[in-house]
Amino acid sequence: MGTPSDFEFLVRGDEIVIRHQGRTATVLRGARAAEFLAQAEQGDPQQLMARVTGNYRRGNERVARQHPRNAR
Template sequence: MSIEDDPFDYQVTKSRVLIIRRGGRAVMELGGKKAAALIPKLGRSDEADQQLLARVTGNYRRGNEKQTQKPR
């Protein structure tokens, strides 16, 4: 499933906690210095937001994963 098929969504609370959601479920809550650094970067473009959120949550393909072999 790709980011285009199932995009991330986020919400910034009054207490500056960043809640990251995907598929209607909260996948991560980020606060403190990490949230303070990420919040100003969000909102520029949807594609950039998706990449940032994917990297923060760890749901980011780096292109160096081993391909599984199909059974013979």
């Protein structure tokens, strides 16, 4: 699986805007925004933003659905 990319975040006052490929994916406010900033400083911000936005499951879902183990 590849690493996530094309994410960026902007701090606007007390909120954090997370964008993916130039489009707003989500906005974090309050405690969730503070937690995001703390985690972004410690780890990989691209991976974190993919997790927060729910945009980390891309690529192999269609192929996995066709696998004999998953066929019903």
